[in-house]
Amino acid sequence: MLDQARIEKILKRLLKRNDEILELVRNKGFSEKDPLYTEHQFLSPNQLEAAKLSKELQARGFRVNEIEPAEREDGTDVWAVEASIQLSPEANAGMTEALVKLGANYDSEYCGWAVDLR
DSSP, X not given: OOOHHHHHHHHHHHHHHXXXXXXXXXXXXXXXXXXXXXXXXXXXXXXXXXXHHHHHHHHTTOEEEEEEEEEOTTSOEEEEEEEEEEEOHHHXXXXXXXXXXXXXXXXXXXXXXXXXXX
């Protein structure tokens, strides 16, 4: 499991990113409250943890789009999990802490969310 200091560092970075995404949503003329298709990314240390995380995400209403081998920037082999859900940007931003903790339960890192504003 990820230690508390690492969890806090991840959360701090993602909360800042949430502010940037919400500002972009507003600047593009979308409402923060309207449901939009969003994707969430996680990195898991191995296939088993990725599969367990995916099962939990599905139980929470997410659609798991991908579970596949990946590589961190430092060359470490990991498994990427990508899940999607239709929620407002405001709701997505509000669940960041819960998703960081969920990922940590499976020794996985929540990398954040993205929204298609085309």
